[in-house]
Amino acid sequence: MANALKASSLYRFMTHKRKVLSLYKKSLRHLEAWCYNLGRPHYCYERTLLRARFDQHKDEPSENRAAQLLRLGEEEFWENQSPDPIVWPNDGVEPGVLFERLNKYKIPEHYIEFWSAEEKAMFPDFLAKREKWIEIRKQTWEQEMKILQEWDKKNIEEGVPMTDQLPAAKEKDGYPPFWWHTVTRPLEQPERMTWFPRTANTS
Known part of the structure; x- marks a missing residue:
């Protein structure tokens, strides 16, 4: 990662x-x-x-x-660009049929903190790695913010237009700034499965 x-x-x-x-x-x-x-x-x-x-x-x-x-x-x-571009029915932009189709599968990563003990027990490996990611984020936050500020200062001095582009890592194979937003991205299938506690069909 x-x-x-x-x-x-x-x-x-x-x-x-x-x-x-x-x-x-x-x-x-x-x-x-x-x-x-x-x-x-x-x-x-x-x-x-x-x-x-x-x-x-x-x-x-x-x-x-x-x-x-x-x-x-x-x-x-x-x-x-046109203020009213043509949108094909299957495009992922409004009003295409794919627009926000997968939003129901996206939840903020911090919602994991509200999981019950039984739910957390279902994913011990993932949660153990997540704790390590959070700890690394705390340790590298100030350094990454410093890199980002240096990058913005360099672009301003060179007259480069501001974009959402992030600077590359200074160390080989190092983490790029804000890497944890990708590593701890929302679960693709956060809905509880039938085998989760208290969600089985009891009828």
Whole structure:
């Protein structure tokens, strides 16, 4: 679990090609939303121009220049995204059918503190590891906050826009900041099973 990362931090580990493809796909979706009432021919014309802009720099030899173009493209998309994007029925965003579908399986991690002794006895290995994670969190909190403050100060001095990106661990194979939010993530299936005490069907 030393290499566990928050989902919001995975973007910086994606390859450049994957980031460009993701930008192209979401740009097409929002372009389609903008052209929804203008007719299919208008959308096809704008889609051709968009593809030409991407193809213009697909063989960029300079990695720095390619990264800069990607950043500018992300900023342009953010400024021009549709306020009413098209949402497919099975999308995980509102009003898609998958929106918050799994919320019933998510509970705050600290709810474990309210488990009864009988319930805790069902997961002795997990709770033993959890106590170690909590102890490590207490010992490393001040150090991790210091690393985070240094990272923010460095970005401010360099004029880098503030994002949710977290700094990498200073030590090899060390824990990244706030690693315990991933390690002690909510249980995927927190609902009591039929074999839990006092939950068996007595009828």
